[in-house]
Amino acid sequence: MNHHQHSSSGQIALDELAGGIDLQLTLASGQSYRWRRRDGRLFEAPAGHPTPWYETVADGTVICIRQHDDHLEYFGSDGVKEHVESLLRLDDDLSSILEAGPDEPIYREAVATHRGMRLVRDSLYVSLISFICSTQMHVERIHQMVQSLMSEVGTTHHLDGRAYHAFPTPTELAACATATLRGCGLGYRAPYVKRTADRIVKGGIPADATDGPYEQRREALTVFHGVGPKVADCALLFGAGELEAVPLDRWIQRAISAYFPDCDGDDYAATSRLIRERLGPYPGYAQTYLFHYLRTNGGLEDASATGGN
DNA sequence: CGCCAGGCTAGCG
DNA sequence: CGCTAGCATGGC
Numbered sequence: 001m002n003h004h005q006h007s008s009s010g011q012i013a014l015d016e017l018a019g020g021i022d023l024q025l026t027l028a029s030g031q032s033y034r035w036r037r038r039d040g041r042l043f044e045a046p047a048g049h050p051t052p053w054y055e056t057v058a059d060g061t062v063i064c065i066r067q068h069d070d071h072l073e074y075f076g077s078d079g080v081k082e083h084v085e086s087l088l089r090l091d092d093d094l095s096s097i098l099e100a101g102p103d104e105p106i107y108r109e110a111v112a113t114h115r116g117m118r119l120v121r122d123s124l125y126v127s128l129i130s131f132i133c134s135t136q137m138h139v140e141r142i143h144q145m146v147q148s149l150m151s152e153v154g155t156t157h158h159l160d161g162r163a164y165h166a167f168p169t170p171t172e173l174a175a176c177a178t179a180t181l182r183g184c185g186l187g188y189r190a191p192y193v194k195r196t197a198d199r200i201v202k203g204g205i206p207a208d209a210t211d212g213p214y215e216q217r218r219e220a221l222t223v224f225h226g227v228g229p230k231v232a233d234c235a236l237l238f239g240a241g242e243l244e245a246v247p248l249d250r251w252i253q254r255a256i257s258a259y260f261p262d263c264d265g266d267d268y269a270a271t272s273r274l275i276r277e278r279l280g281p282y283p284g285y286a287q288t289y290l291f292h293y294l295r296t297n298g299g300l301e302d303a304s305a306t307g308g309n
Numbered sequence: 310c311g312c313c314a315g316g317c318t319a320g321c322g
Numbered sequence: 323c324g325c326t327a328g329c330a331t332g333g334c
Contacts, residue, residue, distance in 0.1 A: 135316040187330030249315035
């Protein structure tokens with residue numbers, strides 16, 4: 001299949017992107033796990049520019065992209081440019097979004113350290129399965145699991161003699177034996193993924209999970225096995241462009257006790273409301289900066305000790 | 310070796 | 323309802 005696809009390529013000047021972009025940071029910050037770096041070392045910073053190629057397949061379109069000093073270079077099958085713009089949220093005015101964030105020292109440190117990280121825009125389905133895999137797991141290993149699902153179960157596309165793997169469709173996942181999914185490293189999450197894929201094949205994603213108020217959509221997504229409020233928030237933020245969503249994972253919970261103790265509510269929904277009020281007009285963006293900063297810079301070590309002020 | 314990782318489910322009281 | 327043991331797996 002996909003025999004002679006037309007290829008397409010081009011450039012996007014960085015000064016056309018308000019706030020610029022750090023491609024490596026954006027694709028290796030634990031938001032999307034569908035990207036493969038061609039040198040196989042996604043989580044090591046590249047030596048310089050141009051960066052290695054990053055590649056994936058979305059909606060049957062092969063997408064390759066790398067960063068130069070003053071532009072992004074893309075290459076792939078027809079429609080690659082539109083997919084790049086959408087997947088990397090190139091329409092976001094990053095400088096305005098980051099500036100509008102909360103006037104909190106920990107947030108400003110995170111932005112100063114990781115400026116250029118954009119949110120991604122995957123599909124709800126891809127994010128849902130990816131984050132079902134994410135529970136009790138390191139970011140690096142989530143990436144291994146998803147990459148394994150793509151290469152073992154997903155459809156292989158070819159462009160100019162090179163092979164690219166797509167994220168498996170619900171039908172492809174549902175057709176897998178649980179043992180196959182365990183073979184991809186999913187562990188106890190294998191039956192969660194299988195049952196969720198089965199359900200999507202039979203009934204799709206319910207309408208109240210894709211339309212309506214944010215909190216209702218988060219609740220609606222929990223009908224899927226292996227999906228609680230945190231996984232639902234990740235799916236909505238990274239897979240449905242819901243910038244209101246603030247996934248309350250261990251790191252953010254710790255940040256709340258250390259920096260925003262008054263936002264510690266009685267349950268997930270209550271804490272979510274309190275912290276969202278605190279994080280400015282784009283809570284999901286602020287959360288992603290905090291998460292990445294705390295996870296990679298040990299930003300909580302000294303904070304809990306110096307309680308005073 | 311024991312602990313931890315972008316939590317959730319099931320089974321208790 | 324609220325509470326929590328158990329869950330697979332690999333890296334440190």
